[in-house]
Amino acid sequence: MASDIDETGRRVPRQERAARRVDALLDAAGEVIAERGFEAATMTEIAARAGASIGAVYQYFPNKDALVLALRTRYGAEMDAKWSALFAEAVEVPVPVLVDRLFDLMVEFMASHPAYIPLLSVSLNFRRDAAARNRLRERFADLFRLRKPALDAAEAYRLAEVTLQIVKSLNLLYAPAKPKERKLLVAEYKIAVTAFLLARIG
Structure with missing residues (x-):
């Protein structure tokens, strides 16, 4: 397995390639939220900003709260x-x-x-x-x-x-x-x- 599931239900990467993808998604989330605010930011826009499919976002983050929690944790x-x-x-x-x-x-x-x-x-x-x-x-x-x-x-x-x-x-x-x-x-x-x-x- 390339990842584990944490207490929020999101998939946590263990392989370097998966970790880089998550980092790219978090970078994109930070950019979109900074520009549009939390409420207006969408998972679709975050995926597009990261150059990823919406399925890739939901593979690691079941919802926007989980994504934001991961971003806060990184910060x-x-x-x-x-x-x-x-x-x-x-x-x-x-x-x-x-x-x-x-x-x-x-x-x-x-x-x-x-x-x-x-x-x-x-x-x-x-x-x-x-x-x-x-x-x-x-x-x-x-x-x-x-x-x-x-x-x-x-x-x-x-x-x-x-x-x-x-x-x-x-x-x-x-x-x-x-x-x-x-x-x-x-x-x-x-x-x-x-x-x-x-x-x-x-």
């Missing part, structure tokens, strides 16, 4: 790699520099993945694994304890939750804003998060 993996690079040096840099890099990473990611913002508001019938949802909070909590060893685990995790909730709230304001306003919003968020972290972890 999550890419973002996780970027977080890892950030955390590798985060203990050594001053808090304002850390916050600058954190938001710059997010802004660059949104610019290079134009479907990311439209997908934020899409409600899917699938839920992320709890461990996956908590992984980033735990990494931030670990970072905060490295920077301030006096923090206990519960307090560090709470600070991580608050930090990430503030950071995530940027998305709601950022999505509809004009380019100039987006820059101003990011600057305000950097001030807010820097002040919070300086007060809590120095």
Whole structure:
């Protein structure tokens, strides 16, 4: 067999050729959703953009929700790699520099993945694994304890939750804003998060 079935009912490729086809479908889905929005994007258009038959799309994605979940999962993996690079040096840099890099990473990611913002508001019938949802909070909590060893685990995790909730709230304001306003919003968020972290972890 060239693939397995995951919990969403979609076929997951195991062979390199099949994996490349799925990557092409996800690339096409990202392009179409960025241009037309989630609701207007169709599986037929995504197939055509990828140079594939509609049957090939449904072979791997039983519906549009499954396709979007796979795209979100891919974005999550890419973002996780970027977080890892950030955390590798985060203990050594001053808090304002850390916050600058954190938001710059997010802004660059949104610019290079134009479907990311439209997908934020899409409600899917699938839920992320709890461990996956908590992984980033735990990494931030670990970072905060490295920077301030006096923090206990519960307090560090709470600070991580608050930090990430503030950071995530940027998305709601950022999505509809004009380019100039987006820059101003990011600057305000950097001030807010820097002040919070300086007060809590120095």
